[in-house]
Amino acid sequence: MLKNDPLEQWDRDHFLHPSTHLAEFARGNVAHRIVSGGEGSHIVDRNGTRLLDGFAGLYCVNVGYGRREIADAIAKQARELSYYHSYVGHGTEASVTLAHMILERAPANMSKVFFGLGGSDANETNIKLIWYMNNILGRPGKKKIISRWRGYHGSGLMSGSLTGLPLFHKAFDLPLAPILHTEAPYYYRRPNADMSEEAFSAWCASELEAMIQREGPDTIAAFWAEPVLGTGGIVPPPEGYWAAIQEVLDRHDILLVADEVITGFGRLGTMFGSDHYGMKPDVITIAKGLTSAYAPLSGSVLSEKVWKVLEQGTDEMGAIGHGWTYSAHPIGAAAGVANLKLIDELGLIDNAAEVGAHLRAGMRDALGEHPNVGDIRGEGMLCAVELVSDRESKEGFDPSRKVTVNAVAHLMENGVIGRAMPHSETIGFAPPFCLTRDEADEIVAKTAAAVKAVL
Numbered sequence: 228m229l230k231n232d233p234l235e236q237w238d239r240d241h242f243l244h245p246s247t248h249l250a251e252f253a254r255g256n257v258a259h260r261i262v263s264g265g266e267g268s269h270i271v272d273r274n275g276t277r278l279l280d281g282f283a284g285l286y287c288v289n290v291g292y293g294r295r296e297i298a299d300a301i302a303k304q305a306r307e308l309s310y311y312h313s314y315v316g317h318g319t320e321a322s323v324t325l326a327h328m329i330l331e332r333a334p335a336n337m338s339k340v341f342f343g344l345g346g347s348d349a350n351e352t353n354i355k356l357i358w359y360m361n362n363i364l365g366r367p368g369k370k371k372i373i374s375r376w377r378g379y380h381g382s383g384l385m386s387g388s389l390t391g392l393p394l395f396h397k398a399f400d401l402p403l404a405p406i407l408h409t410e411a412p413y414y415y416r417r418p419n420a421d422m423s424e425e426a427f428s429a430w431c432a433s434e435l436e437a438m439i440q441r442e443g444p445d446t447i448a449a450f451w452a453e454p455v456l457g458t459g460g461i462v463p464p465p466e467g468y469w470a471a472i473q474e475v476l477d478r479h480d481i482l483l484v485a486d487e488v489i490t491g492f493g494r495l496g497t498m499f500g501s502d503h504y505g506m507k508p509d510v511i512t513i514a515k516g517l518t519s520a521y522a523p524l525s526g527s528v529l530s531e532k533v534w535k536v537l538e539q540g541t542d543e544m545g546a547i548g549h550g551w552t553y554s555a556h557p558i559g560a561a562a563g564v565a566n567l568k569l570i571d572e573l574g575l576i577d578n579a580a581e582v583g584a585h586l587r588a589g590m591r592d593a594l595g596e597h598p599n600v601g602d603i604r605g606e607g608m609l610c611a612v613e614l615v616s617d618r619e620s621k622e623g624f625d626p627s628r629k630v631t632v633n634a635v636a637h638l639m640e641n642g643v644i645g646r647a648m649p650h651s652e653t654i655g656f657a658p659p660f661c662l663t664r665d666e667a668d669e670i671v672a673k674t675a676a677a678v679k680a681v682l
């Protein structure tokens with residue numbers, strides 16, 4: 228800590244940090260850090276400590292820190308036109324260009340983009356647009372939404388309800404109805420050890436089918452899911468999962484909303500997770516990787532099928548009653564345009580696929596036989612190491628031991644940021660796409676040392 232640094236005091240006295248144990252923070256028991264710089268895959272704090280950011284902030288600084296091309300585009304936009312709204316048919320050069328670039332990259336049936344600020348508000352928008360759609364189609368009873376336990380879709384009023392993590396519901400009285408949660412496709416934690424991946428996928432689809440039958444197919448508007456579960460533990464779907472789910476949804480005329488806030492724009496080593504798994508979404512939620520977090524921006528990407536009904540709706544009801552002051556903010560849009568160009572120019576998606584696979588292979592070599600490592604999984608530039616007290620029973624640890632938290636603290640002391648995934652004993656990595664093989668090797672070596680230090 229810098230001597231007599233007023234920021235340290237102001238941080239404690241004035242700043243309410245998200246996702247933080249507030250009382251422990253006030254007592255000085257939460258390791259905190261004021262970050263002042265970043266370059267490539269590293270950040271630097273006010274004390275001059277340099278850390279390899281194995282989580283790209285919050286799975287979002289996909290192109291890495293300190294990209295001059297994006298900083299220059301933001302500065303140029305701020306100089307030329309810092310703001311104009313997008314209401315009543317207005318736009319800016321940056322926002323129109325970005326909408327076009329998103330649709331060039333999105334799955335084939337996508338047609339329009341509504342811009343917001345973050346993943347939570349984009350999911351709120353999507354719920355509203357889907358409800359609006361079913362009102363226009365004359366089926367006002369088709370409004371329930373099914374998401375999954377362990378899914379993360381934000382922490383707004385409805386997006387927090389979509390999130391399938393009880394911590395986000397109970398203490399805030401979030402309305403769970405009309406949201407329902409079905410099984411997570413968490414193969415490692417399957418109900419029966421003898422199930423193949425395909426059999427487990429079929430079981431997940433049958434659980435979904437049973438829920439739909441119980442509630443009545445005419446009451447269910449949409450199924451909401453991340454292509455790979457993120458905050459719920461970095462869990463890729465088992466073989467055959469998306470095909471089995473898609474079949475159920477198609478049969479009951481239920482929309483699929485792919486929440487690609489993490490997976491969109493390359494994290495799985497392909498442009499979109501939907502393409503990666505052959506999903507056929509009707510709506511896609513995007514945020515984080517859209518601008519690599521150089522500015523806040525999110526989007527609701529709508530298929531032609533959904534869009535057509537919205538268009539028809541305004542003929543019946545007048546201008547659509549939805550929008551934010553900062554929808555399509557030109558500075559965010561300029562960051563997005565520069566970011567998507569950079570991803571293409573530097574071939575960063577291929578690098579994410581290649582170095583991500585190297586990272587997981589290294590992790591398996593280093594920790595695959597460790598008696599307390601139950602599962603090593605991931606896809607693209609995502610990697611998770613799940614810790615167990617016993618590989619046979621897959622039992623976790625007494626939470627008071629804080630095994631994962633301590634492992635991640637050890638990792639951090641040695642210069643690498645990983646994430647103690649908050650809802651399982653899992654160390655997560657979601658590095659920037661520009662990660663090098665040497666940096667991946669460093670993450671592996673230091674993770675192995677951290678696990679061995681705490682277990």
Ligand code: PLP
Binds near residue numbers: 346347457487489
């Ligand atoms: N959806 C997913 C899949 C996410 O991972 C997140 C954030 O981590 C969100 C939505 C919410 O995004 P935001 O925090 O920008 O509101």
